[in-house]
Amino acid sequence: MSLPSPFRVLTSYGSSSFPSIFPFSQRDLVPHDNAPAAEFYTYSRLVNHIDDHAIKHLQSFYGAVLPSNAVIEGQQRMIKIAKILDICSSWVSHIPHTTDPWSTMLRNHVVGIGMNAKELAANGILSHWLVHDLDQQPDFRPALKNAVKGEAYPAAQRLVSMTDSAEEPTAEGPFDGVICNVSIDYLSRPLEVMEVVARNLKPGAWAYMAISNRCFPSKVIRPWLNLSTEDRLHLVASYFHFAGTAYNPTDQKGTKIVAAALKKLRETSNDIPVDKGSMAKSQLAGSSHADSSLTPGQLFEDIQAIVLVEEDSPEGWDPLWIVCGRKKD
Numbered sequence: 001m002s003l004p005s006p007f008r009v010l011t012s013y014g015s016s017s018f019p020s021i022f023p024f025s026q027r028d029l030v031p032h033d034n035a036p037a038a039e040f041y042t043y044s045r046l047v048n049h050i051d052d053h054a055i056k057h058l059q060s061f062y063g064a065v066l067p068s069n070a071v072i073e074g075q076q077r078m079i080k081i082a083k084i085l086d087i088c089s090s091w092v093s094h095i096p097h098t099t100d101p102w103s104t105m106l107r108n109h110v111v112g113i114g115m116n117a118k119e120l121a122a123n124g125i126l127s128h129w130l131v132h133d134l135d136q137q138p139d140f141r142p143a144l145k146n147a148v149k150g151e152a153y154p155a156a157q158r159l160v161s162m163t164d165s166a167e168e169p170t171a172e173g174p175f176d177g178v179i180c181n182v183s184i185d186y187l188s189r190p191l192e193v194m195e196v197v198a199r200n201l202k203p204g205a206w207a208y209m210a211i212s213n214r215c216f217p218s219k220v221i222r223p224w225l226n227l228s229t230e231d232r233l234h235l236v237a238s239y240f241h242f243a244g245t246a247y248n249p250t251d252q253k254g255t256k257i258v259a260a261a262l263k264k265l266r267e268t269s270n271d272i273p274v275d276k277g278s279m280a281k282s283q284l285a286g287s288s289h290a291d292s293s294l295t296p297g298q299l300f301e302d303i304q305a306i307v308l309v310e311e312d313s314p315e316g317w318d319p320l321w322i323v324c325g326r327k328k329d
Contacts, residue, residue, distance in 0.1 A: 001206075001324075003306065004064050007057075010321070013237045013303040018296065022191060022242040024223070025250060029188045032225075033218035037135055037186075041115035048092070049182050050212050054318040055094060057308045058181070058210055061322065063096045065206065067176045068107045069159060079162045082108050085175040085200060087140075087193070088183030089114040089129065091122040094210075095179070106155045111147065111171045113140055126150035128171035138192035141200065147171035173200035178207040184236055184323075185211070185220045195244030198299040201327040207300070208324045209236055213311075233305040233323055240303045240325035244294040300325035 003009065031037075048055060067082040086093045089112030096107050112129040114120045120129035128147035132140050156169040178197050187193055197207050211232065217225060224232065303325040311319040 001065065001302070001304070004060070007061060007064075008307050009304050010307050011233065011237075011305040013234075013241065013305075015241070015297050017234075017303075018238055018241045020296070022238060022245065022247055022296075024248055026189065026247045028223065028248075029190070029221040031186070031188065031219045032222055037115060037133055037219070044116050044118035045090075049214055050320060051318040053315075054212065054309050054320040057320060058094045059096055061306075061308055062094060062179070062208075063107075065208070066095065066108060066179075067205075069109065079159060081159060081163065082176045083173070084108045084110045085173065085178045085197075086110055086112045086126070087134065087178060087180045087197070088186070089120060089123065089126070090116070090181075091119040093123060093125050093179065094181055095125055097125055106152060106159060109156045109159060109169060110152065111144070111175075112150070113144075117148075121148075121150070124151045127152045127156035127169055130171065134193050135188045138189050139196050141173070141196065144171045144173075174202045174205075175200050176202055176205050178205075179210070180208070181210045182212045182214065184209040184239070185215055185224050185232070188221060190239040191242055191245060191247060194239045195294070195299065198243055198327050203327055203329040206324055206326050207240070208322050209239075210308075211236060211321045211323060213319055229311060229319075229321075233321055236323040237303050237305060237325075240300040240323070242296050243299045245296055299328060301328050302326040 050058070066084060069082050070080045072080055084095065086095075093110055093112065095110060098107050106125070108125070109127055110125050112120055112123055112126040113132050113134070114129065115131060115133065117129075117131050120126065120131065123129065127150050128144075129150045130140070130143055130147040132143050134140065137143070153169065160167065160169045178201060184190070194207075201207060213229070215224070223235070227235065304323070306322040306324065308320040308322060309317055313319070
């Protein structure tokens with residue numbers, strides 16, 4: 001991936017960056033406030049969760065890396081539609097609206113999945129949106145058929161009409177890219193979600209998880225607040241590597257044990273011991289999800305942590321990172 005200045009790759013993760021299995025159980029990843037997420041998101045929050053400087057850099061990053069709609073000139077003039085999925089979406093996706101200020105063609109056909117209807121309806125770049133709780137049902141694919149037409153639907157309709165397709169624009173995949181803006185730390189079933197993300201990406205397409213140091217403390221997963229920046233990025237990178245595989249069948253209860261689990265994530269020379277019988281029981285009980293045909297590292301490659309805004313800047317700007325991975329061909 002070619003990155004424009006001032007963005008830089010902080011860490012590139014290979015298979016040797018991770019232990020043999022994911023270090024946490026699903027129960028370890030519940031939020032501090034265990035009330036249903038739907039209750040928390042009942043009230044709309046039409047506010048930005050990162051500062052203007054971070055927003056500017058995130059928009060610039062997406063403008064550089066996300067594939068865009070394009071007019072292809074050849075024997076026959078045609079439109080190439082780049083379809084992007086925004087999971088944990090809200091009233092803004094931080095994707096540039098157009099490829100240039102004089103263009104009336106949307107930069108992307110964007111579909112949003114979030115938790116608050118008012119927020120999603122206010123997002124002017126979404127052609128479709130869907131209220132869907134990923135913690136309750138990580139597989140959002142069937143629900144996309146019931147997505148609501150968004151403010152950008154007419155523009156997406158005009159875009160599709162310029163192609164050879166006679167069909168209406170839809171909310172369903174496959175997608176040319178997936179984004180998640182400062183919300184990956186709230187997901188309590190990340191390995192299932194990342195598997196479904198991979199299933200909805202075109203081969204070779206990227207998923208981008210934007211991460212800041214801001215959060216709603218009561219709603220992030222329990223280990224998050226005790227992690228360093230390095231550990232947070234490494235944990236999210238492990239979501240890509242272990243996508244679709246089993247959670248650890250043993251709860252890592254207590255701060256010291258959680259720290260030990262994270263140490264295992266960093267120091268992979270000693271793999272986490274696994275009781276195969278416990279693993280099978282856990283899967284049968286439904287407390288740990290896994291596709292028996294999947295192995296770690298099977299769905300994503302080129303997993304990276306990227307710095308968009310440096311930490312501890314003299315200006316006091318919000319730091320911002322991206323953890324990303326490319327779906328294997």
